[in-house]
Amino acid sequence: MDESVRGTLEFAGVQLAAVVAGLHLYWAIPRLVTAARIDQPIYWDPRPLLFILSGIGILVGLVLVRKQLLSRIRAYSLGIGLMLTYLLGWAYWHLGGHMAVLPWVDDGHGHAHDGNPVVVLAEGGNSLVAEGADLKDASPREDVAVAVKEVIEFPGDGNEIEDRFRLTDDSGVSYHYFGEGAVGDAFGGAFIYTNDKTVSIGLAYRIEDAVTSQPKPEQTLNEFKSHPAVAPLVRGGRTVEYTAKTIPEGGADAMPDLVHDGAVLVGDTAGLVLNNGVHLEGTNMAVESGYHAGNAIISAIANGRTDANALLEYPRNLEESFVVQNLERYEWLMETAVEDKDLLFRDLPRAIADASEEYFSIDRDPKAEHADDAKDRILQTIGGWSGAAKLAWRYRKVMTS
Numbered sequence: 001m002d003e004s005v006r007g008t009l010e011f012a013g014v015q016l017a018a019v020v021a022g023l024h025l026y027w028a029i030p031r032l033v034t035a036a037r038i039d040q041p042i043y044w045d046p047r048p049l050l051f052i053l054s055g056i057g058i059l060v061g062l063v064l065v066r067k068q069l070l071s072r073i074r075a076y077s078l079g080i081g082l083m084l085t086y087l088l089g090w091a092y093w094h095l096g097g098h099m100a101v102l103p104w105v106d107d108g109h110g111h112a113h114d115g116n117p118v119v120v121l122a123e124g125g126n127s128l129v130a131e132g133a134d135l136k137d138a139s140p141r142e143d144v145a146v147a148v149k150e151v152i153e154f155p156g157d158g159n160e161i162e163d164r165f166r167l168t169d170d171s172g173v174s175y176h177y178f179g180e181g182a183v184g185d186a187f188g189g190a191f192i193y194t195n196d197k198t199v200s201i202g203l204a205y206r207i208e209d210a211v212t213s214q215p216k217p218e219q220t221l222n223e224f225k226s227h228p229a230v231a232p233l234v235r236g237g238r239t240v241e242y243t244a245k246t247i248p249e250g251g252a253d254a255m256p257d258l259v260h261d262g263a264v265l266v267g268d269t270a271g272l273v274l275n276n277g278v279h280l281e282g283t284n285m286a287v288e289s290g291y292h293a294g295n296a297i298i299s300a301i302a303n304g305r306t307d308a309n310a311l312l313e314y315p316r317n318l319e320e321s322f323v324v325q326n327l328e329r330y331e332w333l334m335e336t337a338v339e340d341k342d343l344l345f346r347d348l349p350r351a352i353a354d355a356s357e358e359y360f361s362i363d364r365d366p367k368a369e370h371a372d373d374a375k376d377r378i379l380q381t382i383g384g385w386s387g388a389a390k391l392a393w394r395y396r397k398v399m400t401s
C-alpha cells in the first residue's frame with residue numbers, strides 16, 4: 001500500500017478510535033455515577049462500567065502504539081475484537097429485552113428503553129386505580145376519615161367576612177372545633193377558615209363512625225352549621241362549592257409500597273397525611289413526595305429502566321425527608337387519642353366548662369373557695385393529681401422529641 005494512503009488511514013483510524021472512546025466515556029460516566037448513588041447492582045446494567053473500561057482501554061492502546069510498546073498488528077486485532085464485542089453486546093442487550101447480564105438472577109428488572117411509561121398515581125385517598133391495579137390494598141375503615149366541606153359566599157358590601165370574623169386588612173382566621181358540638185359521638189373535628197372572598201366550613205371524622213353510629217357527614221355538617229356558636233358566622237351565606245373527600249389516617253405504618261414496576265404512588269394515594277387533631281397537613285407532603293418521585297423517575301429513565309427496583313431512590317429519599325419523619329413522630333397519637341376519646345372530647349371539655357363557670361362565679365363565697373371547687377371539678381375528671389401526671393406523661397411526646 002502506498003505510504004501516504006497508509007499514513008492517512010492510520011491517522012483516520014486513530015481519530016476514529018479516540019472518538020469512539022470519548023463517546024463511550026461521555027455516555028457512561030454520568031450513568032455509572034447515578035447507578036452508584038442509588039446502589040444499583042452493576043449486573044442489572046453493566047454497560048456504563050464496560051463502556052468506561054473499554055473507552056479507557058482504547059485510549060491506553062493508542063498511547064501504547066504511539067510509544068511502540070504495542071505492535072500495530074496486535075492493536076488492529078484488539079480493535080477488531082472490541083468492535084465485534086460492541087456489536088454482539090448491542091445485539092444481546094437491545095434484542096434480548098434488556099434482561100440482566102446474570103440471566104439466572106430473576107429479580108424482575110427486565111426493561112426496555114423504548115419509552116416504557118412510569119405512571120404517577122396521584123388520585124387522592126380514595127385510590128380506585130391503585131387498588132384496582134393491585135398496587136395498594138383498600139385501607140381498613142379505622143385508617144380512613146371522611147370529610148365534607150362547603151365554600152360559602154356572602155352577599156353584601158364586600159366586608160361581610162371581615163365583619164363576621166373581626167378581621168382587618170389581609171388577615172384571615174381558622175377555627176377548629178372538637179367534641180359533641182362538632183361531630184357528635186364520632187372521632188374527628190370540624191373547622192371554619194376564611195378565604196379571600198369566601199369562607200370554608202367542614203368537618204372530618206372516622207369513616208367507621210359514619211358507617212356505624214354517626215348520622216351521614218352532610219347531615220352532621222348541617223347540624224354543625226346550626227350550632228349556636230357557628231350559625232352566626234355563616235348565616236345568610238350561599239354555598240357555592242361542596243366537597244366530599246377521604247383522608248388517609250393510618251400514618252407511616254399504613255403506607256403502601258410506594259414503587260412498583262412502572263408506577264409510583266404519591267400524596268394521599270401513598271397515605272401521606274398528618275391528621276391527628278394537632279396537625280392537619282397533607283398538601284406539603286403531597287408536593288414533597290411528588291418532588292422525590294420525579295427525581296427518582298428521571299434517574300431510572302436515565303438508566304433505561306422503569307422497574308420498581310430502579311425507582312427505589314424515591315422511597316429512600318422520602319424516608320429521610322420531613323414527610324416520613326413527621327408521620328413516624330405521631331404514629332402513637334391517633335391510637336392513644338382514640339382510647340381516650342371520651343375523656344378528651346367529652347368529659348374534659350365539660351369539666352373545663354364547668355370549672356370556668358365555677359371559677360368566675362360571683363356570689364358571697366370567697367374566690368379561694370371557687371378556685372378550689374373549679375380545680376376539684378377538673379381533678380375529679382382526670383383522676384386526681386396522679387391522673388394528671390399520667391395524662392401528661394401519656395401525651396408528653398406532643399411537646400418533646
Ligand SMILES: Cc1cc2nc3c(=O)[nH]c(=O)nc-3n(C[C@H](O)[C@H](O)[C@H](O)COP(=O)(O)OP(=O)(O)OC[C@H]3O[C@@H](n4cnc5c(N)ncnc54)[C@H](O)[C@@H]3O)c2cc1C
Nearest residue numbers: 122123124125147245266267268269280281282283284286
Ligand atoms: C377537609 C380537608 C381539609 C384539609 N386541610 C388541609 C390543610 O389545612 N393543610 C394541608 O396541608 N392539607 C390539608 N388537607 C389534606 C390535603 O387536602 C391533601 O393531603 C392533599 O390535597 C393531597 O393531594 P393529592 O394530590 O395527593 O390528592 P388530591 O388533592 O385528593 O388530588 C387527587 C386528584 O385526583 C383526581 N382523581 C382521582 N381519581 C382520578 C382518576 N381516576 N382520573 C383522574 N383524576 C382522578 C381527584 O379528582 C383529585 O382532583 C385537607 C384535606 C381535607 C379533606
